[in-house]
Amino acid sequence: xxxxxxxxxxxxxxxxxxxxxxxxxxxxxxxxxxxxxxxxxxxxxxxxxxxxxxxxxxxxxxxxxxxxxxxxxxxxxxxxxxxxxxxxxxxxxxxxxxxxxxxxxxxxxxxxxxxxxxxxxxxxxxxxxxxxxxxxxxxxxxxxxxxxxxxxxxxxxxxxxxxxxxxxxxxxxxxxxxxxxxxxxxxxxxxxxxxxxxxxxxxxxxxxxxxxxxxxxxxxxxxxxxxxxxxxxxxxxxxxxxxxxxxxxxxxxxxxxxxxxxxxxxxxxxxxxxxxxxxxxxxxxxxxxxxxxxxxxxxxxxxxxxxxxxxxxxxxxxxxxxxxxxxxxxxxxxxxxxxxxxxxxxxxxxxxxxxxxxxxxxxxxxxxxxxxxxxxxxxxxxxxxxxxxxxxx
Numbered sequence: 016x017x018x019x020x021x022x023x024x025x026x027x028x029x030x031x032x033x034x035x036x037x038x039x040x041x042x043x044x045x046x047x048x049x050x051x052x053x054x055x056x057x058x059x060x061x062x063x064x065x066x067x068x069x070x071x072x073x074x075x076x077x078x079x080x081x082x083x084x085x086x087x088x089x090x091x092x093x094x095x096x097x098x099x100x101x102x103x104x105x106x107x108x109x110x111x112x113x114x115x116x117x118x119x120x121x122x123x124x125x126x127x128x129x130x131x132x133x134x135x136x137x138x139x140x141x142x143x144x145x146x147x148x149x150x151x152x153x154x155x156x157x158x159x160x161x162x163x164x165x166x167x168x169x170x171x172x173x174x175x176x177x178x179x180x181x182x183x184x185x186x187x188x189x190x191x192x193x194x195x196x197x198x199x200x201x202x203x204x205x206x207x208x209x210x211x212x213x214x215x216x217x218x219x220x221x222x223x224x225x226x227x228x229x230x231x232x233x234x235x236x237x238x239x240x241x242x243x244x245x246x247x248x249x250x251x252x253x254x255x256x257x258x259x260x261x262x263x264x265x266x267x268x269x270x271x272x273x274x275x276x277x278x279x280x281x282x283x284x285x286x287x288x289x290x291x292x293x294x295x296x297x298x299x300x301x302x303x304x305x306x307x308x309x310x311x312x313x314x315x316x317x318x319x320x321x322x323x324x325x326x327x328x329x330x331x332x333x334x335x336x337x338x339x340x341x342x343x344x345x346x347x348x349x350x351x352x353x354x355x356x357x358x359x360x361x362x363x364x365x366x367x368x369x370x371x372x373x374x375x376x377x378x379x380x381x382x383x384x385x386x387x388x389x390x391x392x393x394x395x396x397x398x399x400x401x402x403x404x405x406x407x408x
Contacts, residue, residue, distance in 0.1 A: 074211045081207060085200045092193045099186045106179045113172035119165055235339025236311060243345070243353065244398040246332055274350035275328045284326040284406045285372075287356060288379060288390045290317030296402040311400035312355065312393030319388040321379040323356050325370045326394075326406075334362050340391065341382030346370060355393035358384040 294314035300307050325346055332353075333345035340357035344364065347353055360380025364370060381388045394403045 074207060074214060078204060078207045078211065081200055081204045085197065085204065088193055088197050088200065092190065092197065095186055095190045095193060099183065099190065102179055102183050102186060106176060106183065109172050109175045109179065113169060113176060116165060116169035116172060120162075120169060236309075239337065239340065239355075240311075240398070242333075242337070243355075243395060246345070247347075247351075247353070247398050275348060276350075277327050277329075277348040277352040278350055280327055281406050283408055285324070286315070286407055287326050287354075287392050288315055288317045288321055288323045290315040290321065290379075290390065292316075292404075293386060293389065296400075296404060312391055313403050314386060315390045315392060316386065317379045317388065317390060319360060319379055319381065322375045323359060323377045323379060323390055324373045325376050326354050327352075327372050329354070329370055331364045331366055331368045331370060331376070334364055334366050336382075339383055341384065342377065342380065344376045346376070351397040353393075353395040353398075355391075355395065357391040357393075358382055358389055 292313050293316045294310060296310055296313055298307055298309050323344075327346075327348050329346040329348035331344060332347045333343065335343065337343045337357070342359040342362050343355065343357040344359065344362055345353055345355050356376055358380055359377035360382065362377045364374075364376050370376065379388055379390055384391075392403055394401050394406055
């Protein structure tokens with residue numbers, strides 16, 4: 016084959032790739048307007064994932080604590096009311112006894128008033144003998160002692176009433192304080208219950224948003240799968256057609272990029288970016304909503320602007336925005352192997368560019384990313400995703 020024919024074939028292949036890119040670009044035009052709404056929805060979903068368990072647990076803890084305090088206050092109030100009842104009964108008994116003593120003293124005073132000073136003199140001088148006089152004096156002494164005891168008992172009862180009254184007043188004040196505290200606790204419990212109800216409503220709404228987001232993510236993944244398969248199929252078809260037309264001959268269909276040996280690189284590839292793998296390949300369960308997502312690649316957290324490098328030699332076949340994946344680059348490594356780099360902030364290579372291992376393709380960003388600044392990375396073989404982890408050393 017002459018050099019001119021080879022050059023013509025190469026030119027036509029590159030032209031075909033650019034045509035495929037143009038078709039895909041036309042299909043994806045206009046979707047950048049949806050990026051902000053999508054990004055906010057996914058960030059809101061991530062917040063629900065981290066907040067549901069912590070905030071709801073704290074609300075339940077506060078509720079249990081306040082309800083426990085309310086039970087304790089209720090028992091304390093009941094105890095105070097029991098003491099108040101006992102104190103009130105004691106006061107009634109002492110008051111009755113004091114009233115009885117007061118009546119005794121009043122009767123005694125009336126009797127003394129009626130007899131006057133002559134009563135004692137008459138008893139003293141009316142005695143017919145000394146023994147009678149002594150006996151009369153002893154009797155008067157006993158009467159005076161009795162009067163004195165009666166007055167002392169009355170005063171004691173008054174003191175008891177004063178003490179009981181003070182205790183009653185303190186217990187009444189304590190009771191009112193406990194009742195006020197109970198009302199405060201009841202209000203706090205009501206507020207916590209309202210807060211819990213509101214938060215559960217929020218969780219349900221966020222769950223709906225999350226499930227809606229899952230559906231959109233799955234739709235994006237299907238669209239990406241379709242696009243990759245179409246790119247691969249069109250590349251193979253166009254290249255085969257050019258071979259036939261140029262007389263290269265028939266035979267099996269060949270990939271657009273010659274096989275550079277990617278299949279032998281398992282366990283030898285470097286990470287496409289320096290960072291931490293925060294989400295792996297495969298099926299993932301949401302911790303709260305009992306739902307699942309399937310990741311066709313891995314997510315690597317890294318600072319914005321960090322260089323993203325090609326994991327192996329190949330040719331860029333896609334370099335543009337793709338809904339749900341942000342700015343995305345796809346490299347064809349030949350032999351049916353592709354690598355995909357998504358959520359980038361800036362793309363450095365154009366479609367059709369040949370790249371070598373460790374060449375800079377783009378820089379890390381957060382466009383359409385649910386986790387902030389990160390790189391989403393896939394490896395595909397014949398259009399199907401494979402776990403990148405075993406391929407990276």
